[in-house]
Amino acid sequence: MTMFEFKMPKMGESMTEATIISWLKNVGDFVQAEETLVEVATDKVDSDIASPIAGTITAIHFQKNDVVPVGHVLATISPLASIHHSTDINEKSHSNTTDFHTMATFKSNIVDNQFVTEIPNEASIKSSRLGSNSFLSPLIIAIAQKEHLSIEELQSIAGSGVNGRLQKSDVFKYLKNRKYPLESRKWNDEGQKKAVYAKPQIHFDAAQDHIVTMDRMRQLIAGHMVYSKQTSPHVTSFIEVDVTHLAQWRQDNKALFFEKTNEKLTFTPFFVQAVAKAVTSFPLMNVSVDNDQIIVHQNIHIGMATALPSGNLIVPVVKNANQKNIVSLAKEVNHLAEAARTNKLKPEQVQGSTITISNVGTFGSLMGTPIINQPEVAIIAFGLIKKRPEVISTPNGDEIAIRSMMYLSLSFDHRVVDGFLAGSFLTKVGQLLEEKVDFLY
Structure with missing residues (x-):
């Protein structure tokens, strides 16, 4: 029996990849046709992707928080019965956006579309790719722009994701371990003393205050808001x-x-x-x-x-x-x-x-x-x-x-x-x- 490859579908004209939020099934579980199998997030929406066929999951190739390019195999499914048109089904599942909408429910965790947009810098214009196998997600690009990281610095960071993919945790770790503060600026004017700007110290009372970690959407919102203000002189x-x-x-x-x-x-x-x-x-x-x-x-x-x-x-x-x-x-x-x-x-x-x-x-x-x-x-x-x-x-x-x-x-x-x-x-x-x-x- 031919195994069915469940691939990352293309859910929009500008979509090139998506991040896995969670799997609703595990290896060995049975999935019904059109039953939701995985939740993913693009830079526009979160969506539930349904399996186009019924069968048993034999392999899951990407895990939570992995960034998966369109067309890559997410999971392998052993069909319930022989599938004579598996190729056609697979084609529809990742290349036809209209057909895909019949078996996917889109969530509205949109980033301010206030203000989610592709970031038009050199990295994103050139397919957001560094090296041979390391894509830069919109989130990574936004963080890099906010922290003034160069392409060379990003290339020097070891990625912990699939195929060496840079994760946000990799970038944050790099920023934390840098030997000099980002905000330090040297005045080149002759005779002027060196001035250093430091972020105001945040006072935290462990007995009364508590920390809330930004979720993925809030981080994207923050990145895009900063990007817009840095890009456009607002009046x-x-x-x-x-x-x-x-x-x-x-x-x-x-x-x-x-x-x-x-x-x-x-x-x-x-x-x-x-x-x-x-x-x-x-x-x-x-x-x-x-x-x-x-x-x-x-x-x-x-x-x-x-x-x-x-x-x-x-x-x-x-x-x-x-x-x-x-x-x-x-x-x-x-x-x-x-x-x-x-x-x-x-x-x-x-x-x-x-x-x-x-x-x-x-x-x-x-x-x-x-x-x-x-x-x-x-x-x-x-x-x-x-x-x-x-x-x-x-x-x-x-x-x-x-x-x-x-x-x-x-x-x-x-x-x-x-x-x-x-x-x-x-x-x-x-x-x-x-x-x-x-x-x-």
Whole structure:
């Protein structure tokens, strides 16, 4: 009987490898067809991989925390019965993303997609490979960038993973044992004394304090947040917007909207629509930076920061947002938010955003200074809508009225976006939100 090779499938266009989180079966166990066999993590999502066949596991080739390239054999299975088309099954299990989705459930432990992105440095551009058999995972690259490790230093570290693969523990051990502090800097100016910066000492009271080790997701979040701040010179602009018309229209129509569409009407679809319309007027806000090149995207894919039950954030993407009306946007926004909350987002639903929004008002914040979702160049935060007295102009002169006010903040990459462009774009978003809603079912 032919043995079946259970391989690491390709779960997204940019996926090259994944880390094993845990095996749900052991050698000698029987697995049913389409039964979850292993949990893995990419730099985008965690996912459960199911066996395409029924049989007995005869070998497991990689262990927990191993990083496995796409197409490598994870386990060997002795089929329950002869499989005449095992090759076809195997091909589907690792080369056809759509077929794979029918037997894999994706979890939403996404890194802030706020802000998980591939790190565009020399290591990652050249397939993140050192030597002949040592790949660099996005986590290793993020750590190396944060700690200012050179390629030569990484090459000098002995990897403890499979085939000499560098693990994060290898890098941390190397950093701990270095003979000089990373933060030490010598001033070369003649006559100036050597200055050394040392990290502030952390005071730990063993009787009262306790230590919580960052899990894998939190480490990735930390790495990508630092990477974004180190990559893009962030500048944040603010404006105040009068959304009285929008707030009143929503209040008056949300019951009817639900009756006709079976969808809840939140403010988020209006935010998405306003940003999409503004981008059509200012296309240079819808770009990515690749070294010295600016990539202007024709499609407008808006990332939508969404809170997860775990406390993390994920950024599902509303594709081609400028081509959809409020009903379509409401349906998609609600669907993506529900998929995020129930851990059912698929990899393609968190990839490809060209500009991102974050509704910080949901958490009661008046405004925010969000971090750019690399490799984008802008992210907009929508603050809490709050009623307060405002001076308004009327035909009879200035009057004081109760208005629904909101702050918008735009963080942008000053390498490619200047204040005039950013301010004009943000003002356009505000103007669109202030307009009276013109919508017919």
